[in-house]
Amino acid sequence: MKKIFSFILFISLLLISSCTINSKYPDDLDDFEANIDLPSDTEADISILIPGGNVNETSMIEKAIEGFNLKYPNINISLGYVSVGSYENTVRNQALAGSLPDIVWTNSPDFYFLVDKNIALPLNQYIDLSEEAGIFDLETDFYKEYFDIGSVDDKHYVVPRSADSVVTFYNKKLLEEAGVNLTLIENGWSWDTFMDVCLQVREYLDSKGHTDRYVLDANLTTWLSVNYPILRSMGADITDGTGKLTIDSEETREALELVKRMLDERIIVPTGITPGSSFEAGTSAFLFQSASVSLFAERKELKGNIDIVSFPLIGENPKIGTGIAGYSINSASAYKDEAWAFLNYLISYEGQQNMALGGLNTPSIRQDLADYTTANWGEGYREFNLDAYLYGMEYKIAPDFFQYYDAKYKSDLDLALRDLFNNVCNKNKTIEESIATAVRDMEDALES
Amino acid sequence: MKVKKFRKFIRENYEGWLFNLPLMIGLLVFTFIPVFSSLYYSFLDTDGFTQSFVGLGNYIRIFTSDRDIGKVVVNTLTYTIISIVLNLVLSYLLALLVNQKIKGVKTFRVIYYLPCIIPLVASGLLWKDIYDPTYGIFNKILTSLGMPTSSFFQEASSSMFSLILMNLWTLGSGMILWLAAFKNIPKQMYESASIEGANRFQRFIYITIPMSTPMIFFNVVTSIINTLQYNGTLTFAPRDGRGVDDSLYMYAVKIYWEAFERGKLGYGSALAWVLLIIVAIITFILFRTSKWVFYGEEY
Numbered sequence: 001m002k003k004i005f006s007f008i009l010f011i012s013l014l015l016i017s018s019c020t021i022n023s024k025y026p027d028d029l030d031d032f033e034a035n036i037d038l039p040s041d042t043e044a045d046i047s048i049l050i051p052g053g054n055v056n057e058t059s060m061i062e063k064a065i066e067g068f069n070l071k072y073p074n075i076n077i078s079l080g081y082v083s084v085g086s087y088e089n090t091v092r093n094q095a096l097a098g099s100l101p102d103i104v105w106t107n108s109p110d111f112y113f114l115v116d117k118n119i120a121l122p123l124n125q126y127i128d129l130s131e132e133a134g135i136f137d138l139e140t141d142f143y144k145e146y147f148d149i150g151s152v153d154d155k156h157y158v159v160p161r162s163a164d165s166v167v168t169f170y171n172k173k174l175l176e177e178a179g180v181n182l183t184l185i186e187n188g189w190s191w192d193t194f195m196d197v198c199l200q201v202r203e204y205l206d207s208k209g210h211t212d213r214y215v216l217d218a219n220l221t222t223w224l225s226v227n228y229p230i231l232r233s234m235g236a237d238i239t240d241g242t243g244k245l246t247i248d249s250e251e252t253r254e255a256l257e258l259v260k261r262m263l264d265e266r267i268i269v270p271t272g273i274t275p276g277s278s279f280e281a282g283t284s285a286f287l288f289q290s291a292s293v294s295l296f297a298e299r300k301e302l303k304g305n306i307d308i309v310s311f312p313l314i315g316e317n318p319k320i321g322t323g324i325a326g327y328s329i330n331s332a333s334a335y336k337d338e339a340w341a342f343l344n345y346l347i348s349y350e351g352q353q354n355m356a357l358g359g360l361n362t363p364s365i366r367q368d369l370a371d372y373t374t375a376n377w378g379e380g381y382r383e384f385n386l387d388a389y390l391y392g393m394e395y396k397i398a399p400d401f402f403q404y405y406d407a408k409y410k411s412d413l414d415l416a417l418r419d420l421f422n423n424v425c426n427k428n429k430t431i432e433e434s435i436a437t438a439v440r441d442m443e444d445a446l447e448s
Numbered sequence: 449m450k451v452k453k454f455r456k457f458i459r460e461n462y463e464g465w466l467f468n469l470p471l472m473i474g475l476l477v478f479t480f481i482p483v484f485s486s487l488y489y490s491f492l493d494t495d496g497f498t499q500s501f502v503g504l505g506n507y508i509r510i511f512t513s514d515r516d517i518g519k520v521v522v523n524t525l526t527y528t529i530i531s532i533v534l535n536l537v538l539s540y541l542l543a544l545l546v547n548q549k550i551k552g553v554k555t556f557r558v559i560y561y562l563p564c565i566i567p568l569v570a571s572g573l574l575w576k577d578i579y580d581p582t583y584g585i586f587n588k589i590l591t592s593l594g595m596p597t598s599s600f601f602q603e604a605s606s607s608m609f610s611l612i613l614m615n616l617w618t619l620g621s622g623m624i625l626w627l628a629a630f631k632n633i634p635k636q637m638y639e640s641a642s643i644e645g646a647n648r649f650q651r652f653i654y655i656t657i658p659m660s661t662p663m664i665f666f667n668v669v670t671s672i673i674n675t676l677q678y679n680g681t682l683t684f685a686p687r688d689g690r691g692v693d694d695s696l697y698m699y700a701v702k703i704y705w706e707a708f709e710r711g712k713l714g715y716g717s718a719l720a721w722v723l724l725i726i727v728a729i730i731t732f733i734l735f736r737t738s739k740w741v742f743y744g745e746e747y
Contacts, residue, residue: 025497089708096496117497212582272602272692274582408495411709415687444515 025095025118025332034125035337036133036344043074044338047101048327049091052081056292056359057105060161063358068345075338088113088411095119095332102333103342108149108323108398109224109410111158116407120157120328126340127156135344142347142365143390149324149398158326159343161355162377163363165396166225166311166321167388168194169279169287169296173305178204178285187310187391191258194312198267201285212276215267216286220259221422224399224414225321226288231255233314238401238417238442245446247420248439256424256431258314263425271426290323292361293381307384310391322396352377363389405446412445490718495711506718516694516702523608524699528675531612536667539622544656546623547630557627561620572683575614576601601685604695611681611696622667629663630656658742665741669734673727679704699723 050057058079065077080101082090087110094100095117106114114120130136138144143163150158175182178201184193198215205213219226231237236251262268269275277283282301288311289296296302311320327346329339345351352364356376363370363386364377372378372386402410416438423434458465490506492499510517546557563571578584579600587597600610633655641651679700682689688709690697703723707716 086708088711092496092711117495272581272599274580276582408710408712411705419687447515 027118029118029122029331030125032121032125032336034129034340036126036129036135036340038072038337038341040072041074042072042338042341044335045076045078046103046333046335046338046342047078047080048103048105048342049080049082049094049101050105051084053083056295060355060358060360063354064342064346064351067350067354068342071345072338072341075341077342091119092117095330098332100330100332102330102335102339104328104330105325106150106158106328107325108158108400109402109414111150111324111328112152112402113407113410114328115152115157118331121331121333121336122155122157123159123329123340123343124155126344130344136347141367143367143393145393145396146322146324146326146365149322149400150326150328152403158324158328159347160324160326160365161346162325162360163365163390164290164323164325165363165389166229166288166290167308168311169289169293169306169308171279171282171285171302171305172307174282174285175201185309187385187388189309189312191312191314195261195265195267198262198286199265202266210276210283213283214269214275214277215284216262217279217284217288218262218268219288220268221271221418221425223288223321224417225290225323227417227421228399228401229311229319229321229397230258230314232319232397233317234258235317238413239404241404243404243446245439245442247442248435252435253431256420256434259421259424260431263427268425271422288321290321290362292359293384293386294359294361297381297384308388309385310388313392313395318392318395319397320392320395321398323398409445413442416441416445486717486720489714490721492714493712494714496713499714502714506715507722509715510718510722516697519694520697520699520702523695523697524676524678526608527612527678527698528672531615531675532668532671534612534616535619535622535671536664538616539619539667540626540664542619543623543626543630544652547627557623560623563617564621564624568680569683571617572680575617576684579610579614601696602692604691604693607685607691607695611685625663625667626660629660633659661741662743665734665738669731672730672734676700676723676727676730 048061050061061079068077069075082105091100091104091114100119104114104119106120111120127138131138136142138147146160146163147156147158150156150160170185172182175185175197180197180200184197201215205211205215220230221227231252234251234255236247236249236255238245238247240246259268263270275284279285279287280296280299280301282299282305287296293306293308296306313320327343329336329343333339346355347365349366349368352360352366352369353376356364356379361377361379361381363372364375369375369377370390373382378386402413405413419441420434420438423429423437424431426434491501491503493502493505494500542560546553546560566574578586581587581597581599581602584600586600590597598606598610601607637655637659638651641655646654677700678698679689681691681696681698681701682704685691685696687694688705689701690705699719700723703716703719706712706719
């Protein structure tokens, strides 16, 4: 009797277990009818997933909700949070549990995961209907490049909330102390000029005995938006566009030589060493970042001492790192139209102006708000060189190579590329060793 | 007849079952269903969104074509063997030391045990600072002693040693168990041995060690189970817990990496079941070879 009971229990548990995988995501994402004409008394409760720990993101979305509710007072919007460090895991779990919010914050390259898993809804129907209704024109009203970054195979999956781009933050006070001619630092400056200035600062720091300080916080070993454009500027790439790896190339070696030189000249910190300086503390001269000026300008150590300039142009085919932070609609949402109504407000003139009041101090995604001397996103920071964010639109690239691979390879490819730059920044490793390791890791990843 | 018996059994025992019910539901929902789910997943190629049945494919891959597994196994065994031996021996010696009747010894017991009450994540972050190659206190101490500094987790060659050293931080937990075992040894045994002329060393060898073998056995079994499942590096080691050049890439970290970073829930589940089977076999062998454990009944 006991044996039979145990057997029945075992089988029951197995059956219950087998029911726990049950994806709610449709195969055909275009099989729905978009409606952009929602009456203003529409009632709905929708939710948005935003990155936790980012005060700006919360306050700007709250401002947008405030404005949106003036038009749709009966659409209640609640916020949910995700840690950027465990983005995929959280989104996967919520999606499988059926609790993923209707609108999901995403970025490049994380949105490839949403696309690969059919979580992100293609927005083309909504965009086409909006264009037909004369609400907006993607080409002329927006920086379409950013919508394209959030696209795969001509399908738009992400509504960018701003036009983010990597720029160079610099500490004017430190540069002046080092005797740098500040007129050299202008949008469109070259990598050679940048290096000359860095060397001058290095000399100054050494003369003051600050040998443990470094000139540049490059974010080179952790951030694809910095290291990938450096590779691309020299003509190197991860893949040839068919998925075949091309990282072992002369162009990669040239790009890495450029990094090695920065290491040899003690412009950047070697791997494994904690620098005695940081841009935030006012002790490094430069920082590659895409964040808004407001994040640094109010810091006690930097107040009145910093400005921004475009990312230095490398070689004859320069690239500037960019990416998107924006929002996708959950394809399993029961409130797709309401979610679109909110996203449509987010990128409207009024929505962008409202979000800027909530802390969105990076350039608006709208072309008619490019002038930061009048648009809200420049409010309080008009004396800064905010043109730097929008300089060289033709040079902007995002780490788009992920689109050629299945999402399951993303973590490994990401890690392999970070390792490549980590190894190059390791004084004990050569460029050849670093490339060999990267090739092995990437091949392993793709064969796994 | 059987139904009648069953009804009678329920009628007489329902209060006990009611008290047990919350625990039973908790175990069922949070332990048994996930365990059986993972067994089911281990036969699938699934990321949760799509699934296909692969039979023993995931298990075969572990033993045939996973290129990481060799390094992972070597790292895990190195860490397990060195860590367990060091922890058992040093915590035993520490317990002997604080088992003396010396003034203020209780304070030392508390001090040695304090690190064990610090949460794993907090101590991981703490050690990240202590091991900072440039500003960490560890290198400052080494420098002040005129010794060469270390890169700790920032170099593959020093990562494993640093981790083993770091885990000595919680020697106090073993110490407490040893102390409990020592306290259970009847004092009369020591008194009799002293009368018979046994010196301190002989009393240690012939009384203390044999009488604490049940605790040695318990510590060995639990230590093996815990260290084989160690994934603490996820909170502080470079490269998402894998360490420089995969120097800290251990089995439980690999399970996490496969299931949650690569999204291969099926393969991660298969890895977890292989670990469970390995732990079960080791535990079985330990129990079958535990004749050296002295439980006192034959005394």
